[in-house]
Amino acid sequence: MKTDYLIVGAGFFGAVMAERISRVLKKKVLILEKRPHIGGNCYSERDQQTGIEFHKYGTHIFHTNSKKVYDYLGQFTEFNSYYHQVLTTHQGKVYQMPINLETINSFYEVNLKPFEVEDFLKKEKAKETYDNPKNLEEKAISLVGRPLYEAFIKGYTKKQWQKDPKDLPASIINRLPIRSNYDESYFNNGRYQGIPLEGYTAIFEKMLDHPLIEVRNNSDYFALREQIEVKEKTIYSGPLDRYFNYKLGRLEWRSVRFEKKIEAYPDYQGTSVMNYADVEEPFTRIHEPRHLHPERSYPKEQTLLFYEYSQENPEEPYYPVGTEKNHELKKAYQELAQKEDNVLFGGRLGTYAYYDMDQVIGQALAAFESL
Ligand SMILES: Cc1cc2nc3c(=O)[nH]c(=O)nc-3n(C[C@H](O)[C@H](O)[C@H](O)COP(=O)(O)OP(=O)(O)OC[C@H]3O[C@@H](n4cnc5c(N)ncnc54)[C@H](O)[C@@H]3O)c2cc1C
Structure with missing residues (x-):
């Protein structure tokens, strides 16, 4: 197999790079995605039973102060008026x-x-x-x-x-924000905020719909890399330590799992995300995705819920763990990454950092400009 650019991961980092490279540089892009779908952690789909769209890897609210990022995404979607609390x-x-x-x-x-x-x-x-x-x-x-x-x-x-x-x-923790007013908006950078009208997956479908882009789902980079000839660059948005076969040790991640429930109410909790602060309830949050699309008329006889539980699962990395040890290990891996010829590391997994979507999109746009 031959390609100009090989992209590992079809999340926002990989998708923005693929979109830019194919449309601006007019070069061939092959995307390998381990999961059976595009969209990375932002993937959304409709629940078969209720018809309610949900975010498989946890509720995702788009928010940014960056007009550049907002305008870029605006080519692929409109946003609804959802405001997060x-x-x-x-x-x-x-x-x-x-x-x-x-x-x-x-x-x-x-x-x-x-x-x-x-x-x-x-x-x-x-x-x-x-x-x-x-x-x-x-x-x-x-x-x-x-x-x-x-x-x-x-x-x-x-x-x-x-x-x-x-x-x-x-x-x-460095700080715990306490507001001395009644401001109940969740995000500080919420100048542009909302949920894509057609869901997140539709954005990725549009971004990757180009004759120079080939996407292969269910395809692990490490199983296939020997078979691929890359003319220009590999763009890697998988886990940083995995790229080097964990040779310096494993970076730790916190993971979560979701349990789905359907309740026979038109509305169970009146909001999209409810935290549970006490240990008596074993879950940390309940997500009710119908509230993410106030503009849609979902059926009233039932509602869809996801109970979120924390768990240890290095195979499903969600949040980097901010300890001194991980910080040092990340630095050591970054030094190795800098020595890799023709490989660009990016995204939340590739840089071992928690980034919101707008930050990852901004990072990819900047990385593209530097190509
Ligand atoms: C629970 C949760 C809630 C969040 N909520 C919000 C929110 O409300 N608002 C917001 O702005 N951000 C939110 N985020 C952050 C958001 O998910 C990230 O910013 C975004 O997904 C990062 O995109 P990415 O491309 O870097 O990574 P990903 O979306 O994770 O994409 C990386 C892709 O690489 C693939 N991959 C990995 N290894 C391989 C391999 N070996 N071969 C092939 N493919 C591989 C993975 O399967 C994955 O699809 C949330 C994150 C979490 C964990």
Whole structure:
């Protein structure tokens, strides 16, 4: 097999590179994708039973402040008016997330004004201080005080990491955003925000619909690479450590799994994502994807839910683990990557970093420009 460019992975990094290379450089692109579908972690499909579109790898909301990225994606989709807000259930009561004035007032049963929040929290934090927090628990308490930590961070973190926060490094969190107003928008960079009108997969279908692009699903790069002659470059968006056959050790990932349920209600929880802060509920979140498309008229007799659980599964990497050890290992792998001739590493797996979609698209557009 011969190609000008070989792209590993049909997520946003691979798809943007393929789209640009085929349309602008007019070069041949072969994409190998291990999974049976394109779209990477942003893949969406319609549930057979309910007709509700869902995001197989967790709810994805597009949001960006970058006009460049928004305009680029605008060639392939329009967005609906969905605006993301997150709620969390603690002891049977629903609160707004990230912690804002409504959360604080409702939790402490007070009626603070924005200018009173700082002093109020200062007093809460002064009750238990840590100059040199040794673990995540101490760090979180020093940032928000024990009551808010116990209610909204302790149980959730324990479920997320399957470890007691006392056994997690303080470095996992740098800051915990607390808003002293009633702002309930989830994203800081939400100037352009929404869900693609036809879902995410339709974007990828349009991006990759070009005579110079060939996509092979169910195709693992490592099983096929010897058979492919690449004239220009390989663009690799698979896991960084896997490329080097884990020779320096494995980078750790946190993973999640989803359990599907169908309930006979027109609306189960009134929002797309509800967090569950307490350890009594073993899941971290419930996703209800019908809320992602308020413009669609979905059937009212049933609704689709996904219960999210954390799990260890190195084969399904979701979130990089921000420990010192992983940071050092990533640096060592990056040094090896720089020495690889004609291979460009990118995307969330290829750079071992958590990136939102807009960041990955921006990264791919910049990488293309540098080609
Ligand atoms: C649970 C969750 C929720 C998220 N929610 C949001 C959100 O709301 N908003 C937002 O902006 N971002 C969100 N993100 C981030 C978003 O998923 C990423 O920014 C995006 O998927 C990154 O694209 P990518 O191309 O780098 O990686 P991916 O989408 O993971 O694509 C990489 C592809 O490479 C393939 N691959 C790997 N190894 C091989 C191999 N050996 N051979 C062939 N193919 C291979 C993989 O199968 C995969 O399809 C979320 C991420 C997670 C984990």
